[in-house]
Every structure is written in C-alpha cells, then in structure tokens.
Amino acid sequence: MSKIRILLAEDHLVVRNGIKLLLDGQANFEVVADVDNGKDAIDKITSGLAVDVVITDLSMNNMDGLQLIKEVSLNFPSIHVIVLTMLDCEQHVLKAFEYGAKGYLVKNIGSEELIFCINHIxxxxxxxxxxxTMGLINKSIAYSKMKNIEVDPIDIDLSSRELEVLELLGEGYTNLEISKKLFLSKRTVEGHRQNLIDKTKSKNTPALIKFAVLKGLIQ
Known part of the structure; x- marks a missing residue:
C-alpha cells in the first residue's frame, strides 16, 4: 500500500513539528516536506517533489494560505489541499473552498479527525x-431569528491576519495578549486593530466588535 505523501505549510515551528510528529506516526502517511510559508511550498512542488496532500495554515508570510490554495489548484490540480487554521469565520471557509481547498479544519480538532480527514480527501x-459545520448551522439559525436586522453585503477586504486579530479582540484579549498568542510585536497588533477600525468605519474597538458580529465575521 503506497503512503499518502504530505507537504505541511505552517509558520509556527512548534505547531508544525507537533503535526509532523503525529502524521509521521501513521503507517500510511509520509511528511515529505514541511515549510513555513506558501512560496516555499510551491517551490518544493515545482522542483518535482511528489505530493498528494498539502496541509496549510492561512496566516503566513511570503504567500499566505489562500494564495497557496489558488496556486496549487491552478497549476497542480491532482494535489489536494487541506486548510488547518484557527480561523473559523464563514468568509475564510467559503474563500478556501472557492479557491480549491478540499478540506477545512480548525486547530483544536482531535488527532482522529485530522487523520480521518486526510484519508478521506x-x-x-x-x-x-x-x-x-455546526458554527455555520448555528449562524444560519441566528440569522433566521434576526430578520428585522438588515445587513447589506460589503467588501471589507480584510487579510487573514486582520481576521485572526479580530477574532481574538472579540474574545476579549488585549493587544499585548494577542501579540504573544500570534508571535507578533505589540505595535504590529495595534496597527492591525487600527486597520480593522478604519476598514469597517467603526468609531472604536467596541463598535468594531459589534460590527463584526452583525456582519457574521465573528460569533
């Protein structure tokens, strides 16, 4: 039985090593490469590396996960891409599948679900x-109960990193706490927060969070 050859793209070294250790422990899996950005992933594939499945985060420097999905789907259609991220907002789920992803997982899943997903895909x-899935269903139910609230669709053009910061702001984390969780400087987080306020035309952070909930960007 041939092994499923996996390329792992994840910019946090500790997380990447943990996933690699788990996958290499499966008899039918082989992690043939692990990188910290989308460009290196594409370079590995272009160089001739045989890959069956790419597992990618969304927030990465030097080509993020969404761009990686587009590149792989366009140029290497036989390779299946699975998203493994902490972002569970509807906007990113839909974009990932629109660009060609075959699977979407959040990082707090159990190892059994990850293994099943890879085999299935x-x-x-x-x-x-x-x-x-349950988040999308619950959101649909909530929308059906809020028919009196009209929301016009808008193109906010938020980056993966900005949405990541937005989700943590919605959970009540401070700039300093977010910087530690995302391995960013406090100044960078403050910049993302201000970009979010500017792009959504919100007066302040509480207004930003209210806007994000009403628009379905966070729960």
Whole structure:
C-alpha cells in the first residue's frame, strides 16, 4: 500500500513539528516536506517533489494560505489541499473552498479527525470539520431569528491576519495578549486593530466588535 505523501505549510515551528510528529506516526502517511510559508511550498512542488496532500495554515508570510490554495489548484490540480487554521469565520471557509481547498479544519480538532480527514480527501472526498459545520448551522439559525436586522453585503477586504486579530479582540484579549498568542510585536497588533477600525468605519474597538458580529465575521 503506497503512503499518502504530505507537504505541511505552517509558520509556527512548534505547531508544525507537533503535526509532523503525529502524521509521521501513521503507517500510511509520509511528511515529505514541511515549510513555513506558501512560496516555499510551491517551490518544493515545482522542483518535482511528489505530493498528494498539502496541509496549510492561512496566516503566513511570503504567500499566505489562500494564495497557496489558488496556486496549487491552478497549476497542480491532482494535489489536494487541506486548510488547518484557527480561523473559523464563514468568509475564510467559503474563500478556501472557492479557491480549491478540499478540506477545512480548525486547530483544536482531535488527532482522529485530522487523520480521518486526510484519508478521506486522499480518496477524492471533501471534508469540513464538525466545529465549523455546526458554527455555520448555528449562524444560519441566528440569522433566521434576526430578520428585522438588515445587513447589506460589503467588501471589507480584510487579510487573514486582520481576521485572526479580530477574532481574538472579540474574545476579549488585549493587544499585548494577542501579540504573544500570534508571535507578533505589540505595535504590529495595534496597527492591525487600527486597520480593522478604519476598514469597517467603526468609531472604536467596541463598535468594531459589534460590527463584526452583525456582519457574521465573528460569533
């Protein structure tokens, strides 16, 4: 039985090493490369590395996960891409599948679900993690109960990193706490927060959070 050859793209070294250790422990998996950005992933594939599945985060420097999905889907359609991220907002889920992803997982899933997802997708299937699926269902239910609130669709053009910061702001984290969780400087986080306020035309952070909830960007 041939092994499923996996390329892992994840910019946090500790997380990447942990995932690699888990996958290499499976008899039918082989992590043939692990990189910290999308460009290096594309370079590995272009150089001739045989890959069946790419597992990628979304927030990475030097080509993020969404761009990586587009590049792989366009130029290497036989390779299946699975998103593994902490971002569970509807906007990113839809974009990932629109660009060609075959699976979408959040990072707090169990190892059994990750292994099942890889095997399922390697056979030609698609997969959306249970948590994301239930989140979308619950959001749909909530929308049906809020018919009196009219929301016009807008193009906010938020980056993956900005949405990551937005989710943590919605959970009540401070700039300093967010900087530690995302391995960013406090100044960079402050810049992302201000960009979010500017792009959404919010007066302040509480108004930003209210806007994000109403627009379905966070729960």
């Amino acid at each position: 390697a056979k030609g299937g698609r997969y959306l993690s249970e948590e994301v």
